[in-house]
Amino acid sequence: xxxxxxxxxxxxxxxxxxxxxxxxxxxxxxxxxxxxRQFPKQSLMLMATSxxxxxxxxxxxxxxxxxxxxxxxxxxxxxxxxxxxxxxxxFYICSAPIWDSGPHYGYTFGSGTRLTVV
Amino acid sequence: GQQxxxxxxxxxxxxxxxxxxxxxxxxIFNTWLWYKQEPGEGPVLxxxxxxxxxxxxxxxLTAQFGITRKDSFLNISASIxxxxxxxxxxxxxxxxxxxxxxxxxxxxxKP
Numbered sequence: 086x087x088x089x090x091x092x093x094x095x096x097x098x099x100x101x102x103x104x105x106x107x108x109x110x111x112x113x114x115x116x117x118x119x120x121x122r123q124f125p126k127q128s129l130m131l132m133a134t135s136x137x138x139x140x141x142x143x144x145x146x147x148x149x150x151x152x153x154x155x156x157x158x159x160x161x162x163x164x165x166x167x168x169x170x171x172x173x174x175x176f177y178i179c180s181a182p183i184w185d186s187g188p189h190y191g192y193t194f195g196s197g198t199r200l201t202v203v
Numbered sequence: 204g205q206q207x208x209x210x211x212x213x214x215x216x217x218x219x220x221x222x223x224x225x226x227x228x229x230x231i232f233n234t235w236l237w238y239k240q241e242p243g244e245g246p247v248l249x250x251x252x253x254x255x256x257x258x259x260x261x262x263x264l265t266a267q268f269g270i271t272r273k274d275s276f277l278n279i280s281a282s283i284x285x286x287x288x289x290x291x292x293x294x295x296x297x298x299x300x301x302x303x304x305x306x307x308x309x310x311x312x313k314p
Binding site for chain 1: 243304305
């Protein structure tokens with residue numbers, strides 16, 4: 086089935102540094118990738134939507150200069166957390182829409198990245 | 204904005220018991236999805252529902268898409284310890300293409 090590979094699975098970084106998270110669609114082309122953030126014991130909150138070849142669209146309250154999203158190809162989308170601070174520590178997950186042989190679709194998720202900023 | 208209300212928030216049950224959880228929405232969705240998430244992992248799709256009134260099973264799991272398109276439930280029969288995890292409902296907004304998630308139901312199963 087359609088798989089999204091997300092790396093790294095966890096990362097620890099110092100305050101003020103930047104961290105890049107990658108999501109690759111392994112056996113399908115992802116023209117769209119959704120990026121979520123999940124705090125402990127909370128639900129997934131959509132941060133932004135990336136589209137191949139165009140600018141990402143951000144949800145209200147998400148700083149686009151802090152969370153840089155690049156969707157350079159049909160199989161790769163990246164999220165860079167710039168000048169990270171402890172409050173950015175969270176679980177970040179990407180997701181891509183997928184279709185079956187008919188009109189039905191779903192969303193497949195990456196395995197997530199646990200970011201800890203110290 | 205759109206919100207999904209998922210209940211119960213948590214459940215602690217005995218192995219072998221049946222489980223039921225549901226989601227309601229203030230607005231209509233054209234697709235309902237149920238996911239399970241285990242610690243440190245991304246959500247994994249359990250069941251997808253595309254038609255109002257649709258009842259779909261996946262092994263011991265059964266889910267239904269409400270007639271009004273504003274609600275859905277998930278049942279797990281004869282629970283086993285590996286059912287432990289957080290279950291999320293998600294509604295697909297056909298206008299924006301976005302998935303809206305419920306708050307999640309944390310399931311714990313006592314052997």
